[in-house]
Amino acid sequence: MSSSLKRPEPTPPHALPDGAAAPAGAPLAIICGGGAFPLAVAEAARRAGREVVLFPVRGFADASVEAWPHVWIHIGRFGRLKSEMRRLGCRDVVFIGNVLRPRIRDIRFDWTTLTLLPQVFRMLRGGDDHLLTSLGRLFEESGFRLVGAHEIAPEILIPAGQLGSLAPAAEQMEDIALGRQALAVTGPLDIGQGLVVMNRHVVAVEAAEGTDLMLARVAELRANGRIKAPPRCGVLVKRPKAGQDRRLDLPSLGVRTVDGAARAGLAGIAVEAGGVIVADVDALVRAADRAGIFIYAFERDGAGEA
Amino acid sequence: MSSSLKRPEPTPPHALPDGAAAPAGAPLAIICGGGAFPLAVAEAARRAGREVVLFPVRGFADASVEAWPHVWIHIGRFGRLKSEMRRLGCRDVVFIGNVLRPRIRDIRFDWTTLTLLPQVFRMLRGGDDHLLTSLGRLFEESGFRLVGAHEIAPEILIPAGQLGSLAPAAEQMEDIALGRQALAVTGPLDIGQGLVVMNRHVVAVEAAEGTDLMLARVAELRANGRIKAPPRCGVLVKRPKAGQDRRLDLPSLGVRTVDGAARAGLAGIAVEAGGVIVADVDALVRAADRAGIFIYAFERDGAGEA
Numbered sequence: 001m002s003s004s005l006k007r008p009e010p011t012p013p014h015a016l017p018d019g020a021a022a023p024a025g026a027p028l029a030i031i032c033g034g035g036a037f038p039l040a041v042a043e044a045a046r047r048a049g050r051e052v053v054l055f056p057v058r059g060f061a062d063a064s065v066e067a068w069p070h071v072w073i074h075i076g077r078f079g080r081l082k083s084e085m086r087r088l089g090c091r092d093v094v095f096i097g098n099v100l101r102p103r104i105r106d107i108r109f110d111w112t113t114l115t116l117l118p119q120v121f122r123m124l125r126g127g128d129d130h131l132l133t134s135l136g137r138l139f140e141e142s143g144f145r146l147v148g149a150h151e152i153a154p155e156i157l158i159p160a161g162q163l164g165s166l167a168p169a170a171e172q173m174e175d176i177a178l179g180r181q182a183l184a185v186t187g188p189l190d191i192g193q194g195l196v197v198m199n200r201h202v203v204a205v206e207a208a209e210g211t212d213l214m215l216a217r218v219a220e221l222r223a224n225g226r227i228k229a230p231p232r233c234g235v236l237v238k239r240p241k242a243g244q245d246r247r248l249d250l251p252s253l254g255v256r257t258v259d260g261a262a263r264a265g266l267a268g269i270a271v272e273a274g275g276v277i278v279a280d281v282d283a284l285v286r287a288a289d290r291a292g293i294f295i296y297a298f299e300r301d302g303a304g305e306a
Numbered sequence: 307m308s309s310s311l312k313r314p315e316p317t318p319p320h321a322l323p324d325g326a327a328a329p330a331g332a333p334l335a336i337i338c339g340g341g342a343f344p345l346a347v348a349e350a351a352r353r354a355g356r357e358v359v360l361f362p363v364r365g366f367a368d369a370s371v372e373a374w375p376h377v378w379i380h381i382g383r384f385g386r387l388k389s390e391m392r393r394l395g396c397r398d399v400v401f402i403g404n405v406l407r408p409r410i411r412d413i414r415f416d417w418t419t420l421t422l423l424p425q426v427f428r429m430l431r432g433g434d435d436h437l438l439t440s441l442g443r444l445f446e447e448s449g450f451r452l453v454g455a456h457e458i459a460p461e462i463l464i465p466a467g468q469l470g471s472l473a474p475a476a477e478q479m480e481d482i483a484l485g486r487q488a489l490a491v492t493g494p495l496d497i498g499q500g501l502v503v504m505n506r507h508v509v510a511v512e513a514a515e516g517t518d519l520m521l522a523r524v525a526e527l528r529a530n531g532r533i534k535a536p537p538r539c540g541v542l543v544k545r546p547k548a549g550q551d552r553r554l555d556l557p558s559l560g561v562r563t564v565d566g567a568a569r570a571g572l573a574g575i576a577v578e579a580g581g582v583i584v585a586d587v588d589a590l591v592r593a594a595d596r597a598g599i600f601i602y603a604f605e606r607d608g609a610g611e612a
Contacts, residue, residue, distance in 0.1 A: 185491040189508060204513050
């Protein structure tokens with residue numbers, strides 16, 4: 001549970017006094033939640049010749065981060081994180097990976113965070129988008145520069161077009177169009193980033209439960225006859241929320257999503273090209289082909305119609 | 307499984323030749339799905355001095371309809387229903403109660419329905435609203451007049467204001483406002499009529515699963531820590547879809563909804579006054595008071611702000 005820097009120890013050549021700007025070339029701070037993305041981003045940054053320090057969030061990040069220069073952090077200890085980031089000379093900061101919304105009484109606050117408590121309370125009242133935007137602003141107000149994971153590692157962004165060996169049929173393109181339209185109106189309300197459309201009918205909308213549980217619900221509704229549709233029918237549609245700060249919380253797609261979509265009897269998955277991140281595209285495509293479902297990335301609205 | 311008229315046999319004084327208009331005073335045809343509403347509407351019509359014939363849908367309607375003049379009907383046998391309605395002199399027809407969307411291969415079609423099959427296929431592709439509107443049009447094209455259950459039985463419409471002994475607090479009014487706004491944009495996409503808002507955050511959106519399963523999901527997400535909120539937090543908000551034909555499928559509220567909201571740890575339920583139907587308001591209010599949750603009916607948009 002220690003939050004001091006662990007093996008391998010990077011020299012902190014750019015250690016900053018409180019409030020000072022870091023020189024270019026300062027190490028990149030990667031605040032790591034759960035899942036495979038943090039290391040994918042760290043590897044991409046290193047490939048690009050950038051020094052990194054990982055700040056894994058205790059309770060969410062995987063232990064595999066410990067192979068990298070890292071400092072474990074705790075939600076609610078913003079003061080500690082800030083001083084560690086400055087000590088190590090970090091200026092740019094990336095948020096990547098899953099962190100569930102904490103219950104305020106479960107957070108142990110440090111002094112800096114306590115002084116920000118009114119702000120923290122306002123942050124926790126509202127949708128995820130609101131929470132993340134406020135969090136991002138907090139870092140920027142402290143002199144850090146918020147950078148999108150996809151700016152550091154553009155290779156995690158899903159490319160446009162058909163990804164595996166299957167393509168959506170005409171009727172699935174209709175479902176995709178309806179799904180895009182629906183997400184365009186729910187996005188500004190910070191409701192979610194995904195839904196399932198079957199036969200021109202939105203049968204499930206993702207909110208706090210997340211994509212995996214929404215797909216499990218569709219599987220269950222099919223099994224108990226509540227949703228009646230032939231096998232391989234329907235599409236999971238995901239895209240970032242309209243107006244969302246893409247430096248924070250881009251929707252992601254992984255093998256687990258593919259398996260969930262297959263269990264829900266869907267024909268495929270459609271996502272916004274460049275708007276959804278994938279830690280390992282090859283593994284994703286193999287899983288989709290194995291499951292017999294398509295993955296299709298449509299162009300972002302206004303960037304040419306799919 | 308017989309669909310001939312059962313005890314008590316009404317004399318059919320207004321039996322109509324195919325296509326003719328019925329005289330005023332003709333018996334009201336009530337097409338009955340499941341639940342308590344069909345009999346509530348039948349009783350209200352009878353209290354108003356109107357003769358009724360119930361057409362319970364086999365597989366959905368409760369056997370208690372047999373105490374009334376009735377003819378059991380089957381989904382997919384529109385020709386038979388039409389000729390029975392005409393034989394009995396019905397002109398006005400009400401749809402009321404739950405009927406789940408059938409799987410087309412489970413339907414046994416009669417000849418009339420088969421001739422309408424292209425229309426039926428188009429009806430089944432799309433949302434519930436689309437399905438019901440098409441169904442309503444089919445009846446009107448056959449010379450019947452579609453009447454809303456609430457026009458026959460206005461007493462089933464929920465009145466404006468606070469219903470039980472509890473009222474929403476200021477923060478719950480904020481959640482209600484967000485829920486109304488969200489339903490205003492999802493309604494035209496025929497997505498659903500309900501959602502749950504907690505702390506200015508839409509945590510669940512109802513689609514094919516229905517209100518009861520959505521509430522069960524919220525209960526589960528709270529139990530497993532995915533939604534973190536204190537007890538008695540959040541509001542179930544329900545209203546008809548914007549642009550929806552209110553003669554068909556108004557959302558309903560019952561004791562089961564109250565119990566589900568209580569299990570989900572919500573503070574209350576907010577619905578659109580005059581836009582949601584209740585079979586037994588007294589039972590509903592008793593259940594809400596017992597569960598310690600509020601029921602509040604806001605004014606319809608444009609009809610004065612709540």
